[in-house]
Amino acid sequence: MTDSAETASDRSRVRRHPERAGYERKQAYAILDAGQIAHVGFAVDGQPFVIPMLYARLDDSVLLHGNVGSRLLRHLASGAACCLTVTHLDGWVLARSHFNHSANYRSVVVFGSACSIEDPERKAIALAHLVDALIPGRAADSRPSDPQELAATSLLEIRIDDCSVKSRSGPPKDHPDDLDWPTWAGVIPLALTPGTPEPALDLLAGQPLPDYLRSGRAMR
Amino acid sequence: MTDSAETASDRSRVRRHPERAGYERKQAYAILDAGQIAHVGFAVDGQPFVIPMLYARLDDSVLLHGNVGSRLLRHLASGAACCLTVTHLDGWVLARSHFNHSANYRSVVVFGSACSIEDPERKAIALAHLVDALIPGRAADSRPSDPQELAATSLLEIRIDDCSVKSRSGPPKDHPDDLDWPTWAGVIPLALTPGTPEPALDLLAGQPLPDYLRSGRAMR
Numbered sequence: 001m002t003d004s005a006e007t008a009s010d011r012s013r014v015r016r017h018p019e020r021a022g023y024e025r026k027q028a029y030a031i032l033d034a035g036q037i038a039h040v041g042f043a044v045d046g047q048p049f050v051i052p053m054l055y056a057r058l059d060d061s062v063l064l065h066g067n068v069g070s071r072l073l074r075h076l077a078s079g080a081a082c083c084l085t086v087t088h089l090d091g092w093v094l095a096r097s098h099f100n101h102s103a104n105y106r107s108v109v110v111f112g113s114a115c116s117i118e119d120p121e122r123k124a125i126a127l128a129h130l131v132d133a134l135i136p137g138r139a140a141d142s143r144p145s146d147p148q149e150l151a152a153t154s155l156l157e158i159r160i161d162d163c164s165v166k167s168r169s170g171p172p173k174d175h176p177d178d179l180d181w182p183t184w185a186g187v188i189p190l191a192l193t194p195g196t197p198e199p200a201l202d203l204l205a206g207q208p209l210p211d212y213l214r215s216g217r218a219m220r
Numbered sequence: 221m222t223d224s225a226e227t228a229s230d231r232s233r234v235r236r237h238p239e240r241a242g243y244e245r246k247q248a249y250a251i252l253d254a255g256q257i258a259h260v261g262f263a264v265d266g267q268p269f270v271i272p273m274l275y276a277r278l279d280d281s282v283l284l285h286g287n288v289g290s291r292l293l294r295h296l297a298s299g300a301a302c303c304l305t306v307t308h309l310d311g312w313v314l315a316r317s318h319f320n321h322s323a324n325y326r327s328v329v330v331f332g333s334a335c336s337i338e339d340p341e342r343k344a345i346a347l348a349h350l351v352d353a354l355i356p357g358r359a360a361d362s363r364p365s366d367p368q369e370l371a372a373t374s375l376l377e378i379r380i381d382d383c384s385v386k387s388r389s390g391p392p393k394d395h396p397d398d399l400d401w402p403t404w405a406g407v408i409p410l411a412l413t414p415g416t417p418e419p420a421l422d423l424l425a426g427q428p429l430p431d432y433l434r435s436g437r438a439m440r
Contacts, residue, residue, distance in 0.1 A: 083267070085270040101355075
């Protein structure tokens with residue numbers, strides 16, 4: 001019981017320190033906006049499930065989408081409590097001791113509940129936003145969804161009720177006694193990096209790679 | 221209620237098709253062994269939580285570790301149901317239509333419950349395995365945990381009761397009517413890539429970068 005009481009207090013802590021909340025939201029949104037996949041958690045009769053999903057932030061919400069038949073989306077749309085986590089692994093931190101090995105990372109945990117976007121116009125805008133948030137410039141360069149496609153797609157908006165950020169950066173922190181241990185120590189940076197584009201086999205002759213795909217930085 | 225019944229049946233499907241289970245385990249273990257961060261889900265009074273954690277697979281279990289004070293680890297060690305998901309984003313799939321945009325990925329969802337490893341010798345072995353699973357070759361090249369460090373570390377073993385794999389690979393699948401849409405289509409591969417190592421400022425003079433850090437491939 002102590003555990004759940006502590007957890008409940010944790011969930012609401014951000015709300016009770018609005019100055020921190022504002023700061024955390026700014027940090028949290030930067031981490032969300034740099035991410036691609038959210039791990040979405042929900043519980044059914046006490047059994048937790050964690051499902052990876054593409055997402056995009058829009059104002060104070062996170063958008064998720066999928067097939068109208070998706071059980072996960074239907075469950076969330078029914079108002080079930082939801083937790084959604086995004087993590088970037090930024091590097092390995094190699095210390096002199098096993099104990100002080102670590103990872104550099106940024107993560108955000110979002111709590112909220114979902115509602116379904118039903119209006120076809122809002123759905124089309126949200127789907128275009130999803131495409132563009134993940135690959136900036138792409139939405140205007142590909143065919144928008146038609147009414148049949150919109151009807152086949154569930155779109156959920158999860159209001160970010162509260163969120164918390166955790167991160168680590170910088171070099172290893174070794175115990176002073178360990179500094180003469182004869183090994184290399186430092187950080188190996190890690191980043192999700194785009195490789196060489198692979199054109200579709202049925203690509204129209206003469207279709208060039210668009211500018212927005214030429215710089216890896218343009219993509220999340 | 222239909223939802224939870226369906227979900228429960230989903231959770232056990234692997235057990236009811238042992239031939240598929242074996243196949244899925246092999247696939248699941250390859251995905252786990254290529255990963256770094258697991259998103260660990262649990263529920264407290266119906267509220268789901270999803271927390272990112274470093275992990276390593278050992279036989280039919282996943283190892284997690286953290287500070288003995290960690291509420292998450294204490295909660296899991298009490299036998300709470302747990303779901304643990306690992307996802308690799310392998311690329312953006314750019315189709316002619318918004319609707320057919322997708323991602324290439326590999327993911328595994330693991331269900332199990334945790335028990336705590338208390339024996340100091342087993343703990344030390346498991347911690348060395350965690351270091352080596354993430355950075356092969358590193359455990360032997362750094363200082364093993366001392367009794368005080370072992371006492372400060374919680375180590376959990378989550379038995380993989382069942383698991384399920386989902387993945388997508390390959391080019392976009394466009395509707396035939398869309399093939400003459402005037403845009404580039406194909407796949408932008410993505411991979412977590414190591415950058416230039418950053419030596420610690422207090423590194424002993426003359427400590428070379430070890431061979432196991434010279435090839436990005438050697439690391440997860």
